[in-house]
Amino acid sequence: MTIENDSPAVLRDNVEVAAALGRRYEAGFVTDIETDSLPPGLSEDIVRKLSALKGEPEWMTEWRLKAYRHWLTMPTPHWAKLNIAPIDFQAISYYASPKNRPKSLDEVDPKLLEAYDKLGVPLHERAKLAGVAVDAVFDSVSVGTTFRKELAEVGVIFCSMSEAIREYPELVQKYLGSVVPTGDNYFAALNSAVFSDGSFVFIPKGVRCPMELSTYFRINAGHTGQFERTLIIAEDGAYVSYLEGCTAPMRDENQLHAAVVELVALEKAQIKYSTVQNWYPGDEEGRGGIYNFVTKRGDCRGDDSKISWTQVETGSAITWKYPSCVLRGDRSVGEFYSVALTHHRQQADTGTKMIHIGKGTKSKIVSKGISAGRSSNSYRGLVKVEKGAEGARNYTQCDSLLIGKKCGAHTFPYMEVKNPTAIVEHEATTSKISDDQLFYCRSRGIGEEDAVSMIVDGFCKQVFRELPMEFAVEAKKLLEISLEGAVG
Amino acid sequence: MSQSPAPLPFIEGLRDASSLRLPGSGHAWLDTARRENLEAFVAAGLPDTRAEAWKYTALRALGQRRFALGDAGAAKHAVDPHALVLPGVDGPRLVFVNGVFRADLSRLDALPVGLTLQPLSQVLEQDPEALRFALSRHYRETSDVFARLNAALSGDGVVLRVAAGARIGKPVQLCFVGAPAQSELAWHARNVIELGEGSELNLVEHHLSTTQNKHLGTLVSDIAVHDGAQLQHVLLQNTADDSTLIRRSSLHLGAKSHATLYALELGGALARHDLHAELRGNEARFDTRGVFVLRGRQHVDTQLSIRHQALNTASESIWRGVADERARGVFRGAIVVAQGADGSDASLSNKNLLLSTLAEIDTKPELEIYADEVKAAHGATVGQLDERAMFYLRSRGLPYTEARALLTAAFCRAVFASLPNETLRDYFSDAVIARLP
Numbered sequence: 053m054t055i056e057n058d059s060p061a062v063l064r065d066n067v068e069v070a071a072a073l074g075r076r077y078e079a080g081f082v083t084d085i086e087t088d089s090l091p092p093g094l095s096e097d098i099v100r101k102l103s104a105l106k107g108e109p110e111w112m113t114e115w116r117l118k119a120y121r122h123w124l125t126m127p128t129p130h131w132a133k134l135n136i137a138p139i140d141f142q143a144i145s146y147y148a149s150p151k152n153r154p155k156s157l158d159e160v161d162p163k164l165l166e167a168y169d170k171l172g173v174p175l176h177e178r179a180k181l182a183g184v185a186v187d188a189v190f191d192s193v194s195v196g197t198t199f200r201k202e203l204a205e206v207g208v209i210f211c212s213m214s215e216a217i218r219e220y221p222e223l224v225q226k227y228l229g230s231v232v233p234t235g236d237n238y239f240a241a242l243n244s245a246v247f248s249d250g251s252f253v254f255i256p257k258g259v260r261c262p263m264e265l266s267t268y269f270r271i272n273a274g275h276t277g278q279f280e281r282t283l284i285i286a287e288d289g290a291y292v293s294y295l296e297g298c299t300a301p302m303r304d305e306n307q308l309h310a311a312v313v314e315l316v317a318l319e320k321a322q323i324k325y326s327t328v329q330n331w332y333p334g335d336e337e338g339r340g341g342i343y344n345f346v347t348k349r350g351d352c353r354g355d356d357s358k359i360s361w362t363q364v365e366t367g368s369a370i371t372w373k374y375p376s377c378v379l380r381g382d383r384s385v386g387e388f389y390s391v392a393l394t395h396h397r398q399q400a401d402t403g404t405k406m407i408h409i410g411k412g413t414k415s416k417i418v419s420k421g422i423s424a425g426r427s428s429n430s431y432r433g434l435v436k437v438e439k440g441a442e443g444a445r446n447y448t449q450c451d452s453l454l455i456g457k458k459c460g461a462h463t464f465p466y467m468e469v470k471n472p473t474a475i476v477e478h479e480a481t482t483s484k485i486s487d488d489q490l491f492y493c494r495s496r497g498i499g500e501e502d503a504v505s506m507i508v509d510g511f512c513k514q515v516f517r518e519l520p521m522e523f524a525v526e527a528k529k530l531l532e533i534s535l536e537g538a539v540g
Numbered sequence: 541m542s543q544s545p546a547p548l549p550f551i552e553g554l555r556d557a558s559s560l561r562l563p564g565s566g567h568a569w570l571d572t573a574r575r576e577n578l579e580a581f582v583a584a585g586l587p588d589t590r591a592e593a594w595k596y597t598a599l600r601a602l603g604q605r606r607f608a609l610g611d612a613g614a615a616k617h618a619v620d621p622h623a624l625v626l627p628g629v630d631g632p633r634l635v636f637v638n639g640v641f642r643a644d645l646s647r648l649d650a651l652p653v654g655l656t657l658q659p660l661s662q663v664l665e666q667d668p669e670a671l672r673f674a675l676s677r678h679y680r681e682t683s684d685v686f687a688r689l690n691a692a693l694s695g696d697g698v699v700l701r702v703a704a705g706a707r708i709g710k711p712v713q714l715c716f717v718g719a720p721a722q723s724e725l726a727w728h729a730r731n732v733i734e735l736g737e738g739s740e741l742n743l744v745e746h747h748l749s750t751t752q753n754k755h756l757g758t759l760v761s762d763i764a765v766h767d768g769a770q771l772q773h774v775l776l777q778n779t780a781d782d783s784t785l786i787r788r789s790s791l792h793l794g795a796k797s798h799a800t801l802y803a804l805e806l807g808g809a810l811a812r813h814d815l816h817a818e819l820r821g822n823e824a825r826f827d828t829r830g831v832f833v834l835r836g837r838q839h840v841d842t843q844l845s846i847r848h849q850a851l852n853t854a855s856e857s858i859w860r861g862v863a864d865e866r867a868r869g870v871f872r873g874a875i876v877v878a879q880g881a882d883g884s885d886a887s888l889s890n891k892n893l894l895l896s897t898l899a900e901i902d903t904k905p906e907l908e909i910y911a912d913e914v915k916a917a918h919g920a921t922v923g924q925l926d927e928r929a930m931f932y933l934r935s936r937g938l939p940y941t942e943a944r945a946l947l948t949a950a951f952c953r954a955v956f957a958s959l960p961n962e963t964l965r966d967y968f969s970d971a972v973i974a975r976l977p
Binding site for chain 1: 592596879880892894895896897899900901902903904905906907908909910911912913914915916917918919920921922923924
């Protein structure tokens with residue numbers, strides 16, 4: 053039994069029910085839909101079949117094969133502070149798609165729509181009210197993208213990656229893999245070989261995207277992995293704000309999610325990328341849950357460009373994720389705001405990289421980690437100032453909050469500075485919710501759980517402020533739900 | 541792990557090491573420990589920069605060099621005794637030249653009551669059994685490769701014991717001197733230091749060279765500070781600019797004990813110090829203050845790790861770095877608070893000045909926290925001198941270089957403000973200024 057929770061509208065409708073059943077992962081339902089999937093296993097053959105199934109051109113197949121061959125030569129990385137059981141890549145099915153492929157949104161299987169409805173993702177008329185354009189990815193394929201006509205009027209391309217490969221091959225060829233090369237790291241190489249779908253966004257010169265763009269990822273079928281690929285390009289002076297949300301059903305097995313997100317910001321362009329990650333985290337004993345290995349990187353190619361990452365990470369059994377900015381253009385700006393919450397036996401190793409290459413580049417990192425239960429939560433970050441980055445500036449702040457005696461909170465910041473005019477600053481603190489704070493709240497008649505969630509909310513405020521309003525409300529609620537049972 | 545087909549010259553140079561006769565040879569357990577450590581070192585080779593502990597310190601160049609096994613003439617090198625004198629340090633002294641004990645330079649007469657101070661070579665010849673535990677250790681971490689080599693080849697060093705309750709007033713000075721020899725050589729020294737319950741000791745560790753040399757020195761120190769004992773450890777590293785010095789110090793602190801380390805790193809082409817402290821007893825406290833001032837192509841790497849594993853323990857670390865010309869300064873400051881170590885209070889600050897476009901600073905403060913009743917914080921910065929302060933000084937007629945030296949010295953000086961030995965404090969200050977451009 054489950055309840056939907058992810059959009060504020062739905063949230064409001066269901067507050068009472070949610071309160072009653074709140075201690076559950078609320079997106080954990082399975083939608084009974086016929087799926088087409090490839091048999092489990094990974095080989096060149098599977099990569100070819102996958103590419104053929106998607107009707108991809110030859111160059112794309114070759115690109116995938118190159119990545120696959122490279123992946124075979126790479127060792128699994130072990131540097132993260134994560135305890136991961138070996139992953140059997142042959143037991144995973146690399147492609148699952150709902151059987152009745154819709155031609156347009158109106159033909160989308162009602163069961164699917166219902167599933168997104170439960171999640172609170174506005175795919176239809178509700179979308180109009182919410183004013184957010186959505187690309188919904190169900191298992192391996194995109195099932196619908198809303199508001200395409202409105203966006204096309206201003207020249208914005210927003211579609212699934214599969215479509216982009218067919219319709220805009222020259223753009224895809226130019227930018228795909230230019231930020232995260234196929235052999236960048238183990239999981240990025242795997243993704244490059246087998247990615248099934250994802251979103252493609254292109255904002256032409258000087259256009260300010262008229263609405264928030266959003267992708268909703270959902271893993272539904274069992275024994276599958278989800279490998280999506282997102283590519284966002286903002287041409288000179290363009291602006292876009294992009295939201296990403298994720299959920300999966302509750303299952304005993306661990307499912308693999310290995311995504312790659314590439315952002316390209318040309319001169320004076322701005323990209324704001326927000327994520328609320330709520331993959332199934334596993335149960336109290338750590339059974340099941342998503343293994344989330346994500347490579348996200350933004351390239352500030354043009355002068356005066358800006359890329360801002362905001363993430364709220366509450367889900368996944370394992371999170372391995374380092375949204376980064378390559379500050380190539382002079383005076384370009386990179387930002388990273390993160391709240392990562394782990395509970396029960398979740399493990400997160402997340403942070404960012406800021407690579408200062410251009411002159412006068414600036415970066416800011418605000419990371420808030422909350423660990424509860426028996427979880428482990430690490431911040432791992434790199435600030436690198438190259439020789440030519442005259443006057444580069446970085447400020448990093450990492451705070452950890454511990455709730456309980458059996459959890460761990462760790463900070464691993466790397467600073468490499470090669471320019472004498474750069475200023476790099478890092479500060480970190482670790483503490484628990486103080487008895488004084490709790491006592492103060494309780495003496496004013498606030499229950500313990502409410503007090504904790506108030507304090508946590510205050511702790512995360514700096515990050516929530518960066519989220520678009522609807523997402524901020526959702527994120528706050530998500531933290532509350534995730535923390536239930538953490539105290540007392 | 542490096543697995544080049546042809547063995548590295550460095551490893552090649554160790555071919556005859558197993559037949560080397562070292563002090564204590566003939567004791568079965570010691571021979572076994574030495575042999576096993578040597579085999580382990582040769583089998584593993586030198587780690588590359590993919591190993592986290594050596595990420596910023598490449599050993600490739602070192603691997604291409606071949607060092608002679610010890611120095612047969614170490615007992616005869618002329619060393620000016622005045623070079624060993626540090627102002628404000630006038631207690632007992634133990635001197636090692638190229639890793640070999642020199643009675644003629646040492647000062648071991650009239651040792652205060654409660655202090656036992658002997659060269660390791662002597663103890664090994666007389667009664668090595670007492671050191672069995674310390675010397676038969678195996679090192680498994682990648683960061684400890686040189687400790688393995690040291691365990692295999694060290695035959696001298698310091699054995700120091702302070703009896704329970706004894707308060708040693710005068711500072712004890714340990715000098716490690718590099719002197720030119722026939723060829724580039726490697727020396728290995730081993731210290732075992734123990735402070736009995738409630739005792740007090742001031743220790744001054746001094747690394748220096750008579751003239752330029754390209755030796756490799758390794759030093760492994762085990763320091764046990766028992767319940768209620770107090771240790772003040774001053775470390776002045778001013779070895780030859782072309783030499784390589786690799787040290788590993790490990791401290792164990794008992795209940796209510798307090799150790800303070802003051803480190804000034806000035807010399808060496810490659811100087812590495814792995815400093816591990818374990819706060820094992822309740823209310824133990826460990827404070828560190830350190831400065832490195834680098835120029836030329838110097839590479840200095842300090843790896844500090846402090847482990848809080850008892851109740852109400854505290855640590856405070858303040859480190860400053862200055863890198864000029866083509867120098868590279870590396871710092872890692874890791875604080876671990878183990879499960880159950882409630883009431884721990886840990887702070888670390890690492891500030892660095894980068895003075896040249898070819899210099900580099902790599903710093904990595906780390907926190908690993910497994911307990912919730914803790915206060916832990918760290919901060920690190922890399923930057924340059926305050927422009928306004930520079931302007932102020934220059935507007936008052938100070939030439940650029942002088943203004944820069946003054947501000948840099950002030951930046952470093954704060955670290956040693958709490959050093960009780962005033963004469964030594966001033967000496968440190970002058971030594972810093974002397975290193976500045």
